Amino acid sequence: MPASARDEDAARQYQYQRLSSPSEFRVLELFPGTADEPVSYRLHTADWKAPLAYEAVSYAWGDGGHRHPVICDGLQHMISLNLRDGLIAMRLEDRSRMLWVDSICINQKNTEERGQQVSHMRSIYEGASRVLVWLGPDIESRGEQAIAAIREITKECLKRRDKDMDEASLRSVDELWDVLPTERLEGLRCDNPETWKALAWLFSRPWFSRLWVIQEVNSNEDVQLLCGGSQVSWDAAVVTASYILRNATIHRHWGFPESYYSNAYYMRRRYWLQQVSLPSLLNWGRSFKASEQLDRVYALMGMPSFTKMSITWKADYSKSKKMLYEDVATKCIREMKNLRVLTYSQHSQDDKSFPSWVPQWDREALYEPINDSLTKVHWKASGNRGLPADTEIAAGVLRVNGVVFDVVESMRPLGSATWSHRQLDHPVLQFWERQRRESRAYPTGETNLEAFSFTMTAGLGHDLRKALETRESFNADFAAYLGQLLRQSAYNPTAYRSVTVAGKGGNWSHYDDLVRRKCRNRTLLLTKRGYLGLGPTCQVGDYVCILQGGEVPFILRSTNGNFRLVGDAYIHGIMEGEGMIDPEMFKSKRFDIH
Structure with a gap:
């Protein structure tokens, strides 16, 4: 030209x-x-x-x-x-x-x-x-069909909850899950495969996967969804998404597993969004899509987790990713006065250009943090010791006090944690078999099998509280789970009769759900002092450390006199400060974490 x-x-x-x-x-x-x-x-x-x-x-x-x-x-x-x-x-x-x-x-x-x-x-x-959400053009009238179903489901849910409630009144309801009936709705015109497929198509629209939209729909009470020429309120759409989420017979079929219907439910959880910590919010945001690395932070900057902090946050697109993410981690440590943000650092040890203690929010989460605020559990591995006043952050280095509690002696990567119940090399069956042959006490005085059962769920019970608080039901769930594995793996019934008795009244699927959730991409590790743990991908010789201001133990790797963070860990028996009791055995030292 x-x-x-x-x-x-x-x-x-x-x-x-x-x-x-x-x-x-x-x-x-x-x-x-x-x-x-x-x-x-x-x-x-x-x-x-x-x-x-x-x-x-x-x-x-x-x-x-x-x-x-x-x-x-x-x-x-x-x-x-x-x-x-x-x-x-x-x-x-x-x-x-x-x-x-x-x-x-x-x-x-x-x-x-x-x-x-x-x-x-x-x-x-x-x-x-008001806010107008554009989902895209309607295709083959699926949007029209889905929006008609949303109106019907919402109307029926409200009718069963309170006959005086209407769609507009949903704006004042913080938790839309509370609007749902406990049982599946009967007699719905939309309760047919074609309409469920249309709803799955609607919730598959790219808008439901975008990070920016979380802030946008939480900034105004009047939000309307538009698909082609059809329109419905955001609140009604979320009631329907919540109804689908509640009913497994619906969400397991018709295309819902590939859709973003659950995103809609979580995006509208006002109480959780008001309470969640900033690191947990950013970690949750990893499951959404953003075109720019800096927007992993800036897209959520108007949310309460940011606005409640005393520090003023401003977007600056001249910053590099490294500068921004390090700035976020530093502010979290100083404002929250703890090291919780470190539990979200999950990146390759080969990447020496990035501080190991700084989470890279644009990378997919490999595993669930041990002390995530999505659960009701908050550990205190460093006891009541808060973040020391002499904690320093300079030139990409975090300098903090702590102790080396133990050293990794052996480990087994757990992969996706979706093992077949019928496989004989199932890690739970292998551990149970070893315990039958050589039962020995765990350092806490429990049996190794008990310690193992807690380790595989990172200390959580099925209600996402500490398993030790409901030990009896937790033990029954574990025994039922073990019995399920043994039956399906063709073991001689006489070999596990005691397991069958112990599992009476337990729910094996409760334990199975926790294992799949907490073990995904984790490593089962054993320390030299005989402690079991659930950690990141680590190696023999890595240190199990308790850092002051840290709520969970951390795995550190020594490199030329300095340290790099490998990741957070659950170590059974030291999650409540037990590792900080004996100052003579565990002398405090200074860690320079690069």
Whole structure:
């Protein structure tokens, strides 16, 4: 293309004018039109001191490589195909509509403006008259069918709970799970395979997988979902997602396992979102999608876990990933006055360029943290010792006091923890068989088999409380689980008669669910002093350490006199500060963790 032609083409492209103050923002006036007319709009500059009335749009950006021309202030403007379809669906025929759309109202090429506007994202959505969620075009009327089912399910749930409740009243309900009936609804018109498939299709829309939308739907009480020409409230959609989640006979079939229906339920858990710690929130966010590494933090910055901290958070897109993630970990340690954020650090020891104690939030979680705030359990491996005042963080190094409690002697990777109940080399059966031959006491005075049963669930009972608090029922569940494995693995019944007796009244699936959850991608380890643990992928000679301010033990690896964090661990018998009792045996030392 000749230079003159390129210059002429650039002149026809819309050019953003710089915002003159931090309190200014843009609002899009979507001009009226019919479905077959091109999309046309104008951008207005507004100010927080006297904002225009507008609706905020939430949508999945889609493939940034496929962009389509629209008209902005008479000039060509390129937007994604999904957004163009959404604007056509939201456009009115007889009058303009005032909207806020992030990719249009923010100059995405200006990193300074982008950071400033993103820092106010929650305020933008709070200030909107309502939030419009664009799920995408309807295909073969599946969206229409699914939304009709959402209305029916929600209506029936409310009828059984309180005949005076309606869909609008759901806005004031913090936990929508409480709206559900305990039994499956009978007589629903939508209770058929085709409609369940339509609902699974709706909950498979990419919007339900995006990280940014969590903040967007939690910043305004009036949120409406749009799919093609159909519309329904966000609250009603979540009631339906919760109903599906509650009924296994539904969510195990018809495409739901491949959908994001459970995301909808968790995104709307207001009480949990108010209480959850910042590291746990960021860890939960790993299961959602974001196009940029920095957005793993910035997309959630308006959530209570951030806003409740005394530190002011601002988006800065000039930062590197390493700078931002280290800054987040440092602020968490200083603000929370503990080392909980370290339990979320799960990355390769080969990556020496990144501090081992700093979680990389853009990487998929390999396993569940031992002390995650999603459970009701909070361990205190360092006793009542808080974070020491002399804890230092400088140049990517965390300097903290603690003790070396033990050393890893052997270990067994547990993989996906989805072992077949019929396999003879099942780790639980192997351990049970060894105990029959050489039973010995555990360091705490329990049997090794008892210690093993607690270790495999990281000390949790099926109600996600400490198993020791309900030891009798926990032991029965474990015995029932062991009996289930033995029966299906063709053992001689006389060999496990005592197990059958002990498991009477127990629920083997309770224990099985916990094992699958807590052992996934973990390593079963044995220390030189005879302690059993559930840790990260480690190696012989790694140190089992208790760091002051740490709620759980950590596995550290010594490298040229310094240390790198391998990961967090459950070590049975030292989770309540027992490893800090004898200061003569376990002398405090200084750890430089790189």
